[in-house]
Amino acid sequence: MDYSILLAQAVLNGLVIGAMYMLMAVGFTLVFGIMRVVNFAHGEFYMLGAFTGFFTYVYWEIPFVVCLIIAASTVGILGMLVERTLIQPFRADEMSGMIATLAISVIIQNGAVLLWGPVPRAMPDIVTGTLAIGPFNFPWSRLVVIAAAALIFACFWLFMQRTRLGRAMRAVAQDTETALIQGIRVNYIYPLAFGMSVALAALAGALMGPVFSVSPFVGATPMLKAFVVVILGGLGSVPGAVVGGLMLGMIESFTATAFGSLVSDILQLLLVILILLVRPAGLLGQREA
């Protein structure tokens, strides 16, 4: 067995799942940072994105980029509606808000089972062929996922740093009351941020559709990993989510290659519990007041 090929495989796989975890975790942490809501339904929006991508790509046979846009916008709008009607009433109460997202998750997941059935569906690859660099062969289908995730994150980052709306969101995350005094309409920021967060989850879902299969239950694992990543990087920290996501992807890929995926999962969870206990604010996070 050639170790360098095995190693390259592991790195590539780590980057692919790391990119997905990153997109999941960035959205998750955004909502927590701005709204103080732990969104247990985050994985279900990933699942909805995966299904939207699947149906538009397989049945309508349109370019995958368009599928991604459709997935992000439909799920994003749905997320805004959900925030406005079901999460906003619990703004003052973290616990009730969290339990509400649990209920939303149950409803969405079982709704999907009702509509589309529990059987996983395979989605064809968007591109075929491999990229050969020296002795290594990298399938394009995986490389595309990494590139797309990087591009999506770059857009998100520019939006947050360079636009008025992005600055307003960061202001609300830092201090809601002061943001209000500055004339930022928090009531608009909340649904927007939630919509954007779940749109990112939907993009992750649509991108990963061809890598894994598509079923109503695909959201559970990415959500669990988003938790892990966000704790690694610090709840509410976007750079933490990026670093944590890529790191977790790598850790997972290498430990799964070495010990098998179940042991890898247990190790990850234990690592995170340890970090929570030693550094509750996460590796890159700042201590909360």
Add this chain to the structure above:
Amino acid sequence: MHGPRPPAIDQDEPRIAARRRWLPAAVIVTLLALALILPQLTTNQFYVHLANLMLLNSIFAISLGLIASVGQISLGHAAFVAAGAYISALAALSFKLPPLLGIVLAGLVTGLAAVALGKILLRLRGVYFVLVTFLAGQVFTLVALNWESVTHGANGLLGIPAISIFGFPLSTRLRFYYFALAAFILVITFVWALMRSQYGRAFRSIAENIRLAESSGIDVSHYQIVAFALGSGIAGAAGAATVHYIRFLSPDSFTFNDSIAYITMLVVGGRHTLIGGVLGAAFLTPLPELLRGFVGAQHIIYGAILLGVLLFIPNGLVSIGSSLWRKSSGTEEPK
């Protein structure tokens, strides 16, 4: 003739006070009598089974409520239930330990484990505690799946014996019903007495304002550990009792979904009162059966009820009852 004292208070006070004294007692006696007699009147084993599950779920919800009463929500409660179930089931299968002792052992071990875990985990508060208990619960399920030499992995443990009291096996649903009823009464009386003691007062003050409690000299971490250990221990013992009733155990028997179910019961019933968990369990346990006609939509309706209660009755079903009670007695209920 009697001077200027306001007559309204003079006349009403003794009547209301007397009513306060006998009404709860009468309600409890009636309920108890009904609970003892009703199962004898039905021949439908399924109703008895539902009643058993209701009683067990009530215990789970009450024990979670005990942890919630110090202001912490555990999303890993089912892990303690499962741990208790595994302890008692394995002790019975491998060492022929009588289930009754197994239940006590399960309660003790899970309670002590909760003391050790609580010392570490309870340093986290609010959302962080929720997340860490969620993750710990996931670790438990994964370990149970993976540790095949002990737990038999996903195949589960078969042939777990029924509880037997002095050689009298509780092998039918009806026999187990009376055991579960006794256990339920024991637990609810214990928690009721605890909440009226100095501990209960400390718990409530911590839930209400943790910093104020701390600066008033209440040892917050001590009381939180006590509540966590008692709640987890009760859950472990009840999990053991459940497994000797269902007589099958796998890593899927008690999972994250069950943790959510217990929280749902607590929230729907009313998370700030003792009766809340019981009401929630009584309302939600038979619900999937009533919704059998809507195959597939059951869980959706379940989730919708949870959302509806959160939105419109934030203090749970129990708050409807207590507002009625206030109206009928014409006074504010003492907190």
